Each structure stands twice: as C-alpha cells, then as structure tokens.
Amino acid sequence: MMSTAPGVTITRTGEQGSFGGELLTVNFGPHHPSTHGVLRLIVDLDGEQIRRLKPVIGYLHTGIEKQMEALRWQQGVVVTDRHDYLSPPINNLAYALAVEKLMGVEVPPRAQALRVIMSELTRLSSHLVWLGTSGIELGAMTMLMYCFRERETILNMNEEISGYRMHTSYIRPGGVMADATPRFFEMLDRFLIEMPGHIDEYESLLTMNPIFRSRTMDIGRLSAEDAKVLGATGPMLRGSGVQWDLRKTMPYSGYENYDFEMATSDRCDCYGRYLVRIKEMREAVKILRQALDRLPDGPVNVDDRKMLPPPREELETSMEAVIHHFKLFTEGYSVPPGDVYVAVESGRGENGCYVVSDGTHKPRRVKFRSASFVNLQALEQMALNHMIADMIAIIGTADTVLGDVDR
Amino acid sequence: MIDDKLVVDQGLSAGDHWMSVAADDIRQALTALKSDGYRLLTFLTCVDHLADASRDWPARYELIYQLRNLDSREQLRVRVFVDGDPPRIDSVHDLFPPANWDERETYDLFGVVFNDHPDLSRILMPDDWVGHPLRRDYPVGGDPVEFSAEHESWQTAPEKA
Numbered sequence: 432m433m434s435t436a437p438g439v440t441i442t443r444t445g446e447q448g449s450f451g452g453e454l455l456t457v458n459f460g461p462h463h464p465s466t467h468g469v470l471r472l473i474v475d476l477d478g479e480q481i482r483r484l485k486p487v488i489g490y491l492h493t494g495i496e497k498q499m500e501a502l503r504w505q506q507g508v509v510v511t512d513r514h515d516y517l518s519p520p521i522n523n524l525a526y527a528l529a530v531e532k533l534m535g536v537e538v539p540p541r542a543q544a545l546r547v548i549m550s551e552l553t554r555l556s557s558h559l560v561w562l563g564t565s566g567i568e569l570g571a572m573t574m575l576m577y578c579f580r581e582r583e584t585i586l587n588m589n590e591e592i593s594g595y596r597m598h599t600s601y602i603r604p605g606g607v608m609a610d611a612t613p614r615f616f617e618m619l620d621r622f623l624i625e626m627p628g629h630i631d632e633y634e635s636l637l638t639m640n641p642i643f644r645s646r647t648m649d650i651g652r653l654s655a656e657d658a659k660v661l662g663a664t665g666p667m668l669r670g671s672g673v674q675w676d677l678r679k680t681m682p683y684s685g686y687e688n689y690d691f692e693m694a695t696s697d698r699c700d701c702y703g704r705y706l707v708r709i710k711e712m713r714e715a716v717k718i719l720r721q722a723l724d725r726l727p728d729g730p731v732n733v734d735d736r737k738m739l740p741p742p743r744e745e746l747e748t749s750m751e752a753v754i755h756h757f758k759l760f761t762e763g764y765s766v767p768p769g770d771v772y773v774a775v776e777s778g779r780g781e782n783g784c785y786v787v788s789d790g791t792h793k794p795r796r797v798k799f800r801s802a803s804f805v806n807l808q809a810l811e812q813m814a815l816n817h818m819i820a821d822m823i824a825i826i827g828t829a830d831t832v833l834g835d836v837d838r
Numbered sequence: 839m840i841d842d843k844l845v846v847d848q849g850l851s852a853g854d855h856w857m858s859v860a861a862d863d864i865r866q867a868l869t870a871l872k873s874d875g876y877r878l879l880t881f882l883t884c885v886d887h888l889a890d891a892s893r894d895w896p897a898r899y900e901l902i903y904q905l906r907n908l909d910s911r912e913q914l915r916v917r918v919f920v921d922g923d924p925p926r927i928d929s930v931h932d933l934f935p936p937a938n939w940d941e942r943e944t945y946d947l948f949g950v951v952f953n954d955h956p957d958l959s960r961i962l963m964p965d966d967w968v969g970h971p972l973r974r975d976y977p978v979g980g981d982p983v984e985f986s987a988e989h990e991s992w993q994t995a996p997e998k999a
Contacts, residue, residue, distance in 0.1 A: 489964070661936060662878055771854055772854060785881065796972075804939065
C-alpha cells in the first residue's frame with residue numbers, strides 16, 4: 432500500500448489493465464478536500480481511467496429518522512432542518528405538507544405564498560453554494576467570492592424572517608412561524624432587482640470560459656433513459672433532457688399559480704447540468720417577483736387551537752386559551768392513524784417525506800426520501816471510463832449534500 | 839396488468855393509493871406493476887409495528903415500495919408484511935436499480951434480509967455495529983446527563999467567589 436496526499440491511499444489489485452500496467456485501487460476520502468463533505472470513493476484505475484467506482488457513505492449519519500420518533504409532531508420540524516443542510520425550508524415544507532395532509536388541514540393563501548418565497552430563496556442559496564464550490568474545483572477561483580456575496584444577502588433575509596440564518600424552522604405544520612416583517616419585503620425587493628445582474632455576472636465568468644467548457648462538456652454523460660432507470664431527480668434528470676419538475680408535474684403549495692419555465696438541457700453532461708441550474712436561478716427570481724407582487728393578505732396560520740398555540744394576548748383573558756396552550760406544550764397534538772408520502776422539489780431533486788402515524792402525539796415512522804442518496808447511485812454510471820481528474824467535475828455537478836445522503 | 843389474485847387488499851390513505859401483496863409474491867407483483875407503467879421506485883423502506891395498537895397488524899414489519907408512473911403521474915404504494923427473525927424477502931434490485939441502496943439501508947436499520955441482493959452490507963452504520971437502530975425495541979440512547987444535585991464537585995464553592 433502506498434500513501435500519497437492526505438485521505439488518498441493506493442492498493443495494487445494484480446489485475447492487468449489495457450494500457451500495459453496493472454489496475455490500482457485508489458481510496459479517496461472520507462476527508463478529501465474535493466469530495467463535498469465526507470464522501471468516500473473507492474476507485475479502480477487503469478492508468479488514469481476509471482474502471483470501477485464505489486461510493487462509501489454513512490460518515491455523516493446522525494440518526495435523524497430515529498430522533499423523529501422520539502419527538503412530538505411539532506418538535507420534529509427542528510430536526511428536518513438538518514438533513515439537507517443547504518435547503519432547510521424545503522425540508523420543513525416536505526414534512527409540514529405530509530403532516531397537514533394526514534390531518535386534512537389546508538393552510539391559508541398567505542402562508543402558501545410565504546412558503547413559496549422561502550423555498551425559492553433556498554433554491555437560490557443552495558445553487559449559489561453549488562456554483563461557488565464547483566467553480567473553485569474547476570479552476571474558477573473567484574466564483575466562491577461572488578456566489579457567497581449573494582448567499583450572504585439570502586442568509587440575512589433568513590435571519591430577518593425567522594431569527595436564524597441557516598436552520599430556519601420557519602415552515603411548520605399548520606402554517607409558518609410568523610408573518611414576514613416589512614423590512615424583509617424591502618430586502619427581498621432590493622435583492623430581486625440586483626439578482627438578475629449577478630447571474631449575468633456568473634455566466635460571464637463561466638458559460639463561455641474555455642477552461643470551464645473543456646472540463647465539463649461531454650464529461651459525466653448520463654442518458655435520459657439511464658437517468659430515469661437510476662431514479663435520478665432534479666437537475667440531474669433535467670440536465671438529461673427529461674421534462675420532470677415536481678413544481679410543474681405534481682404541484683404543491685400553489686406552484687401551479689406561478690408563471691415559470693422548467694429548466695432542461697439535452698446535453699446530458701456536466702455542462703448541461705450547469706446550464707439547468709443557472710436557468711433555475713433565473714426562474715427562481717421570476718417566481719419570487721410574482722410571489723412578492725401578488726402576496727395575498729390574511730392570516731399565516733390555520734385557525735386551529737388544537738394544532739397551534741393561541742396568540743399571547745388571549746392567554747391573559749381566556750381560560751380556554753391557557754388550557755390549549757398547556758396541552759400543546761406538554762402533550763402536543765395527535766395525528767390520525769395512517770401514512771402519507773409527499774414530495775417537493777429541492778435544489779437537488781425530489782425531497783420526499785413519508786410519514787406514518789399510529790394516532791399518538793409522536794410519529795411512528797418518518798422516512799426522508801433524499802434526492803442526494805438516490806442521485807449518488809448514478810455516480811458510477813457517469814464516471815466510468817473518464818479520467819480521474821474528471822471525477823471532480825462529476826461529483827461537483829451531481830451536487831450531493833452528504834447530510835442529505837446519510838441523514 | 840397485475841393479477842387480482844396477487845392483491846391481498848387495497849385502499850386509500852390520506853389520498854394516496856396503496857395495495858398490499860403477499861411477501862412471496864413481491865417480485866411477481868412488482869414485475870407486473872412495472873409493465874403497467876410504474877417504472878420508478880421512488881423509495882423503499884420499512885415500518886416497525888411493534889406494540890402499535892392503532893390497528894390489528896398482520897405482522898411486525900411492513901415493507902413499503904412507493905412506485906410512480908412517470909407518464910400518467912400516478913403513484914402507488916405497495917405494502918408487504920413480513921415476520922420472522924430475521925425477516926426475509928426477495929430483493930428487487932434488478933427490477934428497480936434504486937432499490938439496491940434502499941435495501942441495504944433497510945437491512946442496516948431494520949435487519950430485514952433481502953434474498954439474492956448482490957452486496958447486502960451495512961450502508962449508514964459502521965460495519966462492526968451491533969443491532970438495527972430503527973427497530974422500535976432499540977433504545978434512542980444518548981449520554982447520561984450529570985446534574986449538579988448528584989455531582990459532588992460542582993457543589994463546592996469556587997476558589998474566587
């Protein structure tokens with residue numbers, strides 16, 4: 432066994448390769464700078480070409496599904512934030528929609544619009560992290576500075592609306608945490624005016640950049656048929672030219688009322704997936720503008736004292752309110768027995784939540800169908816017979832979040 | 839078309855269609871459903887119904903296969919009830935490739951053994967882990983918290999008060 436850079440070990444296999452040498456097994460990670468978190472890859476190399484690839488996961492397993500079973504329904508929201516840590520509000524949304532569907536609750540229109548606003552802001556911030564880190568891996572060092580500049584604005588907005596910068600827990604079963612402040616709308620309005628120019632800026636750095644193009648074009652091919660068979664979703668699927676976006680095909684939270692295009696690319700390679708994500712960022716700005724302009728008035732929570740606490744002022748005058756408050760925070764609410772699956776579109780693909788209730792105040796089972804976990808299985812298909820250096824571009828454009836993979 | 843003889847029960851749960859089939863027929867049923875257009879296995883998982891009084895469950899473990907038809911956009915949940923120690927069922931990784939990792943995960947966390955799976959090993963927990971954490975009789979765990987009342991040294995006065 433030879434040892435080179437930290438996190439990389441090489442073992443001889445004794446198998447004859449086609450270039451006159453023998454196949455070497457190279458271990459990447461789990462702590463390797465270019466593997467986006469703690470992904471470990473075991474790669475069999477023939478010269479510099481990849482012959483076999485096996486992802487090894489589980490290094491970030493935090494037992495989120497087990498924890499959900501020990502928490503009451505409304506407490507679980509905080510844990511959902513933490514599996515796909517680049518898109519917490521979208522995880523909240525999947526869980527909230529599942530619980531609401533099981534309880535037969537419909538949230539008011541203003542809450543739905545605020546949920547769309549938070550989902551799209553999150554999609555933007557998630558794509559910005561992806562663009563920045565992928566840029567750095569492919570030699571465009573400035574991308575990270577540009578992208579994190581705008582992401583900072585989004586995190587400031589998160590702080591304004593929910594009090595937290597990353598793990599917002601803003602979307603909850605029954606509505607949202609609180610109505611947005613006037614300052615939030617001002618910040619959003621300013622952001623939406625500036626953002627299209629910033630996206631042009633990113634594109635001027637990358638889209639026609641010869642180094643970026645040669646490192647991504649025809650790299651990591653995934654045909655439409657393979658993508659469907661392997662269950663890939665999100666930009667991985669749309670980058671292979673398949674028209675499938677849950678916001679369009681199975682709309683939720685009022686997405687059918689917004690005018691936007693589904694971003695697809697027929698290139699089927701890393702460059703195609705890049706184009707899809709850039710287009711999605713532009714469409715997200717479009718959706719946000721419509722949501723902000725047409726934001727309906729009204730309450731942001733369901734009017735159900737059995738599910739959400741009464742307003743503070745009622746506690747001083749109403750005995751009923753005190754009882755409801757006490758019951759909610761000691762026992763919680765119970766959900767009728769049954770099971771339901773709800774899927775929403777996150778920046779990475781289908782973010783689903785399967786919830787089983789046994790009629791008590793805690794879930795019997797919560798399963799997160801994470802997009803990254805399924806998309807990662809397509810990695811071998813994309814990387815076979817490519818050079819080892821291209822693997823970095825392929826992992827980058829697959830955009831897996833290891834918290835989402837391991838849950 | 840799926841043979842009616844394979845379907846043990848079917849119905850709606852909060853608007854989601856589901857059907858249950860016998861554990862021995864799972865491959866046959868999923869092959870038929872695949873040819874009916876349900877070509878995507880969205881996820882595969884397990885539910886442990888240990889001490890669940892909400893219904894009279896036929897067995898302790900319920901395996902869930904969530905299928906989707908990408909053309910008609912219909913979804914269908916296939917339920918299979920299995921018992922035994924360890925519970926066993928046939929693998930469907932060759933019918934639906936995404937099932938490969940899902941089955942490994944279900945094995946890892948619930949201890950369900952999938953017959954003929956090419957590499958049935960732990961995927962999320964460490965290889966040398968003992969037990970299957972998502973079973974209901976597996977404790978949540980955690981470190982014991984030491985409160986000041988039971989901790990002598992914390993009660994002594996600090997040197998500089």
